[in-house]
Amino acid sequence: MAASQEGCMMRCYAAWVMTVLTVVGLFALAYVEMHEPARSPAPSLALGRQWQVADVTRIEIRHGKDALMLERQGDHTWRLGGKPADAQAVQQLLEDLKQMQVERIVAWNAAHDRELGLDDAEARDVRLYASDGSMLWQCRIGRQARDLTSTYLRVQGDDRALAVDRALRWQVLRTPDIWLAKAKSGPSQPSAKSAEGASSHD
Numbered sequence: 193m194a195a196s197q198e199g200c201m202m203r204c205y206a207a208w209v210m211t212v213l214t215v216v217g218l219f220a221l222a223y224v225e226m227h228e229p230a231r232s233p234a235p236s237l238a239l240g241r242q243w244q245v246a247d248v249t250r251i252e253i254r255h256g257k258d259a260l261m262l263e264r265q266g267d268h269t270w271r272l273g274g275k276p277a278d279a280q281a282v283q284q285l286l287e288d289l290k291q292m293q294v295e296r297i298v299a300w301n302a303a304h305d306r307e308l309g310l311d312d313a314e315a316r317d318v319r320l321y322a323s324d325g326s327m328l329w330q331c332r333i334g335r336q337a338r339d340l341t342s343t344y345l346r347v348q349g350d351d352r353a354l355a356v357d358r359a360l361r362w363q364v365l366r367t368p369d370i371w372l373a374k375a376k377s378g379p380s381q382p383s384a385k386s387a388e389g390a391s392s393h394d
Contacts, residue, residue, distance in 0.1 A: 309335030
């Protein structure tokens with residue numbers, strides 16, 4: 193009889209302890225949530241969503257002292273050094289810069305820039321300008337990540353090195369010749385010698 197009473201008391205005591213611990217845990221959780229510091233915005237919010245593709249009239253791709261300048265004329269025509277540029281390639285670069293999303297934060301500062309290709313020796317600085325000459329946005333593009341589908345990038349004014357879900361590296365490494373629009377091939381014209389040969393047989 194005494195043993196059964198003692199067992200009942202032990203069970204009641206254990207249940208009471210569990211209840212107290214649960215209540216204390218709930219209060220602690222509520223306290224932490226109330227006093228938790230505000231979380232920083234998601235990295236993707238810092239990628240330049242304030243500019244629109246249609247607002248960009250000039251693109252500058254710079255490596256050290258070398259700069260490549262693409263300028264828009266009209267709605268869909270781009271030129272490089274006075275020559276027609278590949279408008280589709282330019283549009284692709286702008287769309288990728290606008291729509292890219294952050295996959296992960298790779299580094300919080302410039303300590304790993306060399307291995308990420310974000311140092312001065314390897315990186316490409318991309319600057320977008322509006323029609324009034326004001327700079328809309330700037331970023332630094334480093335190497336492709338190992339998966340070859342994402343790129344290391346740093347947005348101007350942000351110390352973080354980010355991996356974004358676009359293959360940007362090969363686009364900014366285009367040479368001026370590759371940026372230029374390919375001439376459309378028309379029907380071949382007979383050479384003067386061919387014409388002379390044809391007339392001699394008449």
